[in-house]
Amino acid sequence: MKNLAIVAACSLLAACATPTPRSLSAHTVDSGVARSPDQLALDFEKADLSLRVEPKTRSIRGDALLTFGTRQQVDRIELDLGRNLPIEAIEVDGQAIGKDRWNNPDGRLKITLPQRLEPGQRVTVRVRYSGTPHVAKNAPWDGGFVWSQTPSGEPWVASAVQGEGCDLFWPCIDHPTGKPKQVDQHITVPAPLVAAGNGVALGMDEKDGWRTWHWRAKNPSTYGISINVGPYKLMEGSYASRFGNTIPLRFWYLPQSEKGAGELFAEFPTMLEFFERTIGPYPFGDEKMGVVETPHKGMEHQTINAYGNKYAKSQYGYDELLQHELAHEWFGNQLTNADWDDMWLHEGLGTYMQPLYMQYLRGQREYFAELMAQRANIRNKAPIVSGKSRTEGQVYSVERGGPGQDIYTKGALVMHTLRGVMGDDAFFRTVRESVYGRPDPRPGNFQPRLGTTKEFMEIAKRVSGRDLDWFFQAYLYQAALPELVATRSGNTLALAWKLEKDTPFPMPVEVLVGQRVVTVPMTDGRGSVEVAADAHYVLDPNSKLLRREEQIERFQQYREEQRKKRQAGG
Numbered sequence: 001m002k003n004l005a006i007v008a009a010c011s012l013l014a015a016c017a018t019p020t021p022r023s024l025s026a027h028t029v030d031s032g033v034a035r036s037p038d039q040l041a042l043d044f045e046k047a048d049l050s051l052r053v054e055p056k057t058r059s060i061r062g063d064a065l066l067t068f069g070t071r072q073q074v075d076r077i078e079l080d081l082g083r084n085l086p087i088e089a090i091e092v093d094g095q096a097i098g099k100d101r102w103n104n105p106d107g108r109l110k111i112t113l114p115q116r117l118e119p120g121q122r123v124t125v126r127v128r129y130s131g132t133p134h135v136a137k138n139a140p141w142d143g144g145f146v147w148s149q150t151p152s153g154e155p156w157v158a159s160a161v162q163g164e165g166c167d168l169f170w171p172c173i174d175h176p177t178g179k180p181k182q183v184d185q186h187i188t189v190p191a192p193l194v195a196a197g198n199g200v201a202l203g204m205d206e207k208d209g210w211r212t213w214h215w216r217a218k219n220p221s222t223y224g225i226s227i228n229v230g231p232y233k234l235m236e237g238s239y240a241s242r243f244g245n246t247i248p249l250r251f252w253y254l255p256q257s258e259k260g261a262g263e264l265f266a267e268f269p270t271m272l273e274f275f276e277r278t279i280g281p282y283p284f285g286d287e288k289m290g291v292v293e294t295p296h297k298g299m300e301h302q303t304i305n306a307y308g309n310k311y312a313k314s315q316y317g318y319d320e321l322l323q324h325e326l327a328h329e330w331f332g333n334q335l336t337n338a339d340w341d342d343m344w345l346h347e348g349l350g351t352y353m354q355p356l357y358m359q360y361l362r363g364q365r366e367y368f369a370e371l372m373a374q375r376a377n378i379r380n381k382a383p384i385v386s387g388k389s390r391t392e393g394q395v396y397s398v399e400r401g402g403p404g405q406d407i408y409t410k411g412a413l414v415m416h417t418l419r420g421v422m423g424d425d426a427f428f429r430t431v432r433e434s435v436y437g438r439p440d441p442r443p444g445n446f447q448p449r450l451g452t453t454k455e456f457m458e459i460a461k462r463v464s465g466r467d468l469d470w471f472f473q474a475y476l477y478q479a480a481l482p483e484l485v486a487t488r489s490g491n492t493l494a495l496a497w498k499l500e501k502d503t504p505f506p507m508p509v510e511v512l513v514g515q516r517v518v519t520v521p522m523t524d525g526r527g528s529v530e531v532a533a534d535a536h537y538v539l540d541p542n543s544k545l546l547r548r549e550e551q552i553e554r555f556q557q558y559r560e561e562q563r564k565k566r567q568a569g570g
């Protein structure tokens with residue numbers, strides 16, 4: 001609090017040397033701000049992170065050894081690190097550099113190199129820092145560090161920084177394209193606590209009442225790198241993959257959760273089997289399928305998925321939260337959006353995996369029931385893709401013109417509809433190529449990759465041999481859903497598609513007339529079908545199409561009014 005006046009004055013003067021401000025800058029709070037030219041010049045080869053986590057003081061002490069390659073001449077290294085984590089010292093290639101050579105006024109850490117770096121050269125930067133990391137207001141949605149306690153009063157700590165980014169606790173390039181090729185973690189915690197990490201376990205050292213847990217992960221997504229500390233017990237197993245490899249299964253859970261944890265652990269193999277059959281190989285089979293029980297709801301941390309669903313049961317008979325987070329190993333961690341504007345690739349495909357899992361396990365009733373629940377939440381306030389570079393915050397905020405939750409629900413229903421248009425074979429080939437960058441993924445023949453909406457559309461067109469621009473234009477780049485206008489006169493039912501931007505929409509429509517299903521081609525967006533004057537008809541009786549439905553709009557309006565009434569009533 002006492003730095004507040006100084007902070008306000010300094011924000012007007014770019015370079016004033018004062019105590020480090022404690023509040024986060026707008027730059028740190030958001031994730032995916034376009035990389036500066038200095039950042040674009042860097043290849044992030046390795047991050048070696050030593051992090052001491054002190055639950056008592058809710059603070060961390062970090063020592064980050066970062067190795068970069070470069071393709072251009074570089075005089076300056078620019079990284080992202082929240083200014084509430086004051087830097088104590090910086091070294092470049094093992095040599096300490098003066099405080100005049102770096103500054104971090106607004107969360108953009110700029111380090112002037114002692115020597116220019118030529119293309120092809122490498123540099124290692126060491127950043128030592130400490131402080132109290134940003135505390136999550138409502139993790140994982142409004143993220144940061146979660147300092148919690150287990151039911152028996154022991155420390156239970158987690159990070160969840162998808163919305164805000166890696167710069168909330170370590171110096172990184174906070175952009176989806178800023179993935180390091182390798183991240184080593186050395187997490188030091190009070191004994192006997194356990195720090196469950198990303199990738200492969202490299203052992204634990206104990207000294208003076210502190211334990212250091214060592215981990216190594218290849219190509220982790222930036223927000224997929226996480227801290228998870230608690231008095232965990234570990235469940236272990238292995239999964240014999242249909243691709244010939246054996247995948248270690250690991251679940252760190254609280255001692256109080258033995259029963260629920262056992263039941264959840266028993267679901268791991270079925271979930272893996274579904275994803276491997278439907279999409280392709282589990283992307284990190286040489287590391288592990290890892291899950292850790294967290295004090296927040298959940299997050300797709302690579303190979304150490306955060307699980308906080310409290311072992312809830314539903315009528316569907318599986319844990320939707322874990323299945324959703326696990327889907328992100330394919331859609332998020334293996335296939336990472338190159339820009340947050342493409343985030344529906346993570347969330348739309350990830351959300352479609354829940355109804356699809358139900359269809360795989362149980363059939364049509366559960367598939368359509370889950371799709372219906374998702375359909376009721378589509379808001380259509382903004383297109384799910386803008387076509388421009390966006391930050392994570394811009395995508396999530398409906399107030400700022402973003403699609404918000406539609407990247408989940410509308411994304412899922414768009415995938416359901418696309419599948420109907422393309423047929424299963426072409427649809428799943430498209431998804432597979434988008435995820436792995438090749439049609440024939442096998443363990444060892446692919447790497448995590450970056451993908452875009454544009455690329456997804458191109459793959460779909462190539463694989464199906466059809467022009468699908470009309471489809472993607474309508475569903476991804478327009479806010480309103482296509483509306484099917486049906487007009488009955490005499491013995492004829494006339495059909496016409498009506499679109500927000502009046503773009504072509506040759507989407508065939510099935511109509512059930514009496515006992516018979518008639519397919520109307522709608523080649524130019526119009527068509528008609530004979531319906532006798534006293535016959536009953538149903539549009540799209542097999543629920544293939546995502547389209548405007550007034551009864552859902554009325555329901556949403558009613559639900560909103562009820563919500564306001566409840567709020568007003570306290």
Ligand SMILES: [Zn+2]
Pocket residue numbers: 324328346347350
């Ligand atoms: Zn998700």
